[in-house]
Amino acid sequence: MTDADDYDYEELGLVAGLEIHQQLDTAEKLFCGCPTELREPEASDRRFTRYLHPTKSELGEIDEAALEESMVDREFEYLAYDTTCLVEEDDEPPHRVDDEAIEVSMEIAQLLDMNVVDQINVMRKIVVDGSNTTGFQRSMLVANDGEIETSEGPVGVEDMMLEEESCQRVEETDDGVRFSLDRLGIPLVEIGTKPDIRSPEQAKEAAKRIGMLLRSTGHVKRGLGTIRQDVNVSIADGARIEMKGVQSLDDIDDLVRNEVRRQVELLDIKDELHERDGQVGDPRDVTEVFEDTDSGVIGGALSSGGKVMAVPLYGFDGLVGREIQPDRRLGTEFSDHAKRHGAGGIFHTDELPAYGVTEDEVSALSEAVGAGEDDAVAIVADDPETAEQAIEAVAARAETAMDGVPEETRDANEDCTSSYLRPLPGAARMYPETDVPPVEPDPAEVKPPELLTEKVERYQAEFDLGEGVANQVAYGQRWELFEEAVETGVDPNLAARTVESDVTEIRRDDVPVENLTDDHFRGVFALLADGELAKEGVPDLLTALAENPELTASEAAEQEDLGSAAEDEVRDAVVEVVERNAAQVEDEGMQAFSGLMGECMGALRGQADGDLVSEVLREEIQKRA
The missing domain is CATH 3.30.1360.30 (GAD-like domain)
Known part of the structure; x- marks a missing residue:
C-alpha cells in the first residue's frame, strides 16, 4: 500500500475543484424580511412536522439522489420562533430577492474577476432531506467565468450562485430529524471553481484565497458553520467524488490526499476481483x-x-x-x-x-x-x-x-476521511421558480472593496503596526472600529491591542466577550481619546462592560473607578510607594525600579498611563539614590 504522501498526482491524473458556500451578513433573509440572526433552540415557541417526497422535473425525470433519500421514511420536525414568518413555513409565496444580497454577491463577483449575468432568474433545486420546508432550495446564477491566482497557476471560477441557506439540523429523533428555522433563508453564495486544481496543496491554497476575498467585503458572516467547502476529486481511472461539508480550510489538502488514496485502493481491488473472477x-x-x-x-x-x-x-x-x-x-x-x-x-x-x-x-x-x-x-x-x-x-x-470507483457524494469526516452520503445529484433536480420575478443587476453601481492583504500592507505603512498585529486587525471582525478609533486620535497600536489582544486575554479568563458591542468599543475609545481613561485600564473596562452589557463605557468606568489620574495624583502615589520602600531605594538605587513599578501600578489601579508612572518613578528614585 502506497502512502498518500508518496503519490505522483500528475501521473495519477488528479483533477479537483471546489465549491465554497458562504453565508452573507445581510440585515434580512433572501426572500423575506426576517432577521438573519441565529436563535437558541430553547427559544422556540412552537413546532410543526412535515413529510417530504421527490417530484418530477419539467422533463418528467426524478433525480436519483432525491429518490434514494425518499426511500428512507422519516418525519421532519421544525422549530419556529417569534421571528419565523409564513414564507419560512412555506405557507406564503416568497417575496422579491433581497437587494442587499444581490449587491454583496456582485461585489464578490468583481473580486473573483467574474462576469455578472444580464438577468438573474430564480430556480428550484430539489432537496428532500428535510433541510428545507418546501422540499427544494431556491438558487440563482449571478456570475460566471472568473479566475483566481495560486502559486501553482490560475484556477478558473466556473460560476457563482446566490441561494437560500438551509435549516439548521438540531438533532436526530426517534421518527426522523429535528431542524431549526432560524438559519433557513439566510443569503448564501456558492462559488464553484473549474476542475483546474492538480494537487492537494493547490486545493488548500485556492480555498484560502477565495476565503480571503470573501472576508474582504466585510459583508460575510463569521464563525463555525458560516462557511463550508465541498471538494470534488477524481483521478484518471477513478470517478468524480463530491465531499460535502468541509468545515476547516486546513483539512482540505488531507481530504484530497485521502480521497486519492481511496480511489487508488479501490482500483487495485477492482483489478484483484477481475483476476479472481469475483x-x-x-x-x-x-x-x-x-x-x-x-x-x-x-x-x-x-x-x-x-x-x-x-x-x-x-x-x-x-x-x-x-x-x-x-x-x-x-x-x-x-x-x-x-x-x-x-x-x-x-x-x-x-x-x-x-x-x-x-x-x-x-x-x-x-x-x-x-x-x-x-x-x-x-x-x-x-x-x-x-x-x-x-x-x-x-x-x-x-x-x-468490481467496476472500481462509484460516483457519489460523500461526507467529510473530522479525521479527514470521508463516508458515503448519497449518489451524485443530476440535472433533474433543477426547475424554474415561478413565484419570484427575475432581477436585472447593475454591476456598475458596485465598487470592489480593499483586499485584506492590501489592508495589512496599509496598516503597516500608514499606522506603523507590526506585520502580526496588522494581520490580526485586518482579518479580525473589528477593523472598522480600529480605523474609527485612529481617526479620533487614539494611538494605532493601542487601538489594535484593544480590539484584538485585550479581548483575547479576557476571553481566556472566561469573560463573556460575546456581550461586547460596537458601541461599547466606541465608548472606550472616546474615553481614551479624551484622556479620561489610561490604556492600562482598558482590559478592566472591557471586562466590566462584558459582564454588565447594559452599562455605557462611561458608566462602567465610573463604577470601576477607572478614571484617568492627573499627573499630581500619579506623583503623590509614586512618592508614597518610594518613601515606603526608602531603605530598598537607598541600597539598590535604580535597580529597585522594576519591583517598585509594579507596586505603583497596583496602587493606581489602572488609572494612570504606564509611561507617565515610569517617568515619575525614575525621577523620585534618582532624587534619593
Whole structure:
C-alpha cells in the first residue's frame, strides 16, 4: 500500500475543484424580511412536522439522489420562533430577492474577476432531506467565468450562485430529524471553481484565497458553520467524488490526499476481483445459523423479532477488510450503505470470528451461503425490513467494487476521511421558480472593496503596526472600529491591542466577550481619546462592560473607578510607594525600579498611563539614590 504522501498526482491524473458556500451578513433573509440572526433552540415557541417526497422535473425525470433519500421514511420536525414568518413555513409565496444580497454577491463577483449575468432568474433545486420546508432550495446564477491566482497557476471560477441557506439540523429523533428555522433563508453564495486544481496543496491554497476575498467585503458572516467547502476529486481511472461539508480550510489538502488514496485502493481491488473472477451472490436469510449465538448484537436483534441476512461475496476474501483510507476499509464502505437504511452496521468474515461470533458459526455461515476459502460473507442483523433493505444495499455496493470507483457524494469526516452520503445529484433536480420575478443587476453601481492583504500592507505603512498585529486587525471582525478609533486620535497600536489582544486575554479568563458591542468599543475609545481613561485600564473596562452589557463605557468606568489620574495624583502615589520602600531605594538605587513599578501600578489601579508612572518613578528614585 502506497502512502498518500508518496503519490505522483500528475501521473495519477488528479483533477479537483471546489465549491465554497458562504453565508452573507445581510440585515434580512433572501426572500423575506426576517432577521438573519441565529436563535437558541430553547427559544422556540412552537413546532410543526412535515413529510417530504421527490417530484418530477419539467422533463418528467426524478433525480436519483432525491429518490434514494425518499426511500428512507422519516418525519421532519421544525422549530419556529417569534421571528419565523409564513414564507419560512412555506405557507406564503416568497417575496422579491433581497437587494442587499444581490449587491454583496456582485461585489464578490468583481473580486473573483467574474462576469455578472444580464438577468438573474430564480430556480428550484430539489432537496428532500428535510433541510428545507418546501422540499427544494431556491438558487440563482449571478456570475460566471472568473479566475483566481495560486502559486501553482490560475484556477478558473466556473460560476457563482446566490441561494437560500438551509435549516439548521438540531438533532436526530426517534421518527426522523429535528431542524431549526432560524438559519433557513439566510443569503448564501456558492462559488464553484473549474476542475483546474492538480494537487492537494493547490486545493488548500485556492480555498484560502477565495476565503480571503470573501472576508474582504466585510459583508460575510463569521464563525463555525458560516462557511463550508465541498471538494470534488477524481483521478484518471477513478470517478468524480463530491465531499460535502468541509468545515476547516486546513483539512482540505488531507481530504484530497485521502480521497486519492481511496480511489487508488479501490482500483487495485477492482483489478484483484477481475483476476479472481469475483461475483456477488443473492442475499439470503441465515437466521438459523445464529439461533444460539453469544453475540450481543446479533442476539439482541433476534430477541426483538429480527433476523440475520447475508450476502456471499465470491472472490472477496481479504479484500473486504482491506484499508482504503486511514482506519476505513472496503467493509466500512459497505457498512455506510447499510446504515443509510437504518441498520447499525455489518459484520463480515474478514473480521470474524469476533464480537461474540464463534469459529463454528463462521463455518456454518459460509456453508449456508456456499462460500469457500477465497470468498467473503457480509451479514446484517436487524428487524426484518431493515435487514433486507440493508443487505440489498451492501450487495449493490459490492457489485460496484468490481467496476472500481462509484460516483457519489460523500461526507467529510473530522479525521479527514470521508463516508458515503448519497449518489451524485443530476440535472433533474433543477426547475424554474415561478413565484419570484427575475432581477436585472447593475454591476456598475458596485465598487470592489480593499483586499485584506492590501489592508495589512496599509496598516503597516500608514499606522506603523507590526506585520502580526496588522494581520490580526485586518482579518479580525473589528477593523472598522480600529480605523474609527485612529481617526479620533487614539494611538494605532493601542487601538489594535484593544480590539484584538485585550479581548483575547479576557476571553481566556472566561469573560463573556460575546456581550461586547460596537458601541461599547466606541465608548472606550472616546474615553481614551479624551484622556479620561489610561490604556492600562482598558482590559478592566472591557471586562466590566462584558459582564454588565447594559452599562455605557462611561458608566462602567465610573463604577470601576477607572478614571484617568492627573499627573499630581500619579506623583503623590509614586512618592508614597518610594518613601515606603526608602531603605530598598537607598541600597539598590535604580535597580529597585522594576519591583517598585509594579507596586505603583497596583496602587493606581489602572488609572494612570504606564509611561507617565515610569517617568515619575525614575525621577523620585534618582532624587534619593
